[in-house]
Amino acid sequence: MTAALIALDWGTSSLRAWCLDEGGRVLDQHESPEGILHVKDGFAAAFDRITGAWRKENPNLPALASGMIGSAQGWKEAPYLPCPAGPEELAGAMIALPEHGLHIVPGVAQRHPADVMRGEETQIAGALALNPALRAEAHLVMPGTHSKWVTLRDGRIEGFTTFMTGELFAVLKDHSILGRFAKAPAGDDEAFSRGLQAAQEGDLPSRLFSARADVLLGDRAAASSLDYLSGLIIGAEIASALRHMTPQAAPVLIGAPALVDRYRRALAAFGLADAPAIAHTAVAGLWQIARAARLIEGTRP
């Protein structure tokens, strides 16, 4: 089998790379902590280190990268593409680093309200390839440091909203008074559920302090305070998102399995049970965009 594409999901804190054959199957893969904030000797050196072996036999093997590598802090900036945008538009707006045989997928921007994504657009292209039934109309939830709720229509990203859920939890845990009672969540499912419930009963600004007050008044064990806070913040994300969209069914989850499980439970508490999940979307999306851009010899889009 012959290598046909090097695909890179190059984010802020880590990097994943795949060597794909002409059918998009994974021949080899590599994970590295060399996210754009941790590259020490320049992007070109990191790129050579990670992909050099794959390019030894074929120095012209094309490479395609998505994620923060295309941000202003990355290797070369790929300006945001406006919504609506799908795989074809992304393929048409890639930027090139010809001396390295590398292309970079642009991020996507929404104007009103202002919002941006970088990396998720490629995962979405992958989700569309893996599950073509999403083309007509679908809602996706991509949990994480900055969760995204995405509306798809006619195979393109129509609009989206970023929730700083993961980062908000982390800064409150590590730096606010709400983190004084526990170092980490204790795995207390009941406290997590209570947090989800509190998020349904009231909004985040008015309920945040209850993560402390409940403990002070003896209503919750100090050790479970961060489980409650997690439920409260994830619940606030879901409650807010559902104020602006009314999905007929549970949205489709894309993300790390543990986080997908947590969000599936949370969505069920809001009446959206059995949310389906799609995995391996980044590599599928890079393959899809590379095909649309005719980066791969002998393949047609």
Next chain:
Amino acid sequence: MTAALIALDWGTSSLRAWCLDEGGRVLDQHESPEGILHVKDGFAAAFDRITGAWRKENPNLPALASGMIGSAQGWKEAPYLPCPAGPEELAGAMIALPEHGLHIVPGVAQRHPADVMRGEETQIAGALALNPALRAEAHLVMPGTHSKWVTLRDGRIEGFTTFMTGELFAVLKDHSILGRFAKAPAGDDEAFSRGLQAAQEGDLPSRLFSARADVLLGDRAAASSLDYLSGLIIGAEIASALRHMTPQAAPVLIGAPALVDRYRRALAAFGLADAPAIAHTAVAGLWQIARAARLIEGTRP
């Protein structure tokens, strides 16, 4: 003029003390950074250092303290008093440190939703003494690290909500991606107003990231990003509070003048113009509660 009471507002990060005459007038006052987190050689030593000169002539001069000094991390815990509570109930639930001639005012707790205050109950007693028209029914806003919105009825605290506004702004500024564009607010009133407007158009979880996205998309100068964030978070507090109460007029503001000005502007953006303010509430409240407790010789409650 004879000293009749030592009044102390003893908080987490600082302490204010007053020596009052038998009419409640300030004879002398003292400010100190010896909040309960910064006391090095014990509370008794700090108390003696701050009040010793006043007690020299009259070793039996009574003292009354409010604030975090009565918390579990303070000198002696004064358990929370349940709502509804007013100056009479607070006077009846004080705890004593007889060997120091000191009493401590308890905090106040609300059960559903769980919430607590410690120090504000005394400021509220002061506001009621300074403006008796608030007795029948009033809404108070006490901006700060943990802002409180308080409903008064028949001269007592009927209920309240804590908003972690000041702390939320601080941790996002210092520890999140939203603090990357500026070190401090730039005094950009227009950006602050835009933040207030965004808080009226959408909820906090769905709008928080706009503080970054607006800058990335060229809609706001990086230097003004924290002015916008301040408007957004204060606006989210007001929007949330107004979902649960419909004041006939602007609520009464209690707090530091700069913060009161900022909230007055913010309330005006929500249609609540010309919010009145009350100053010097802590010392007035301590005097009021001391009278109600008959701590002061020769005075009647």
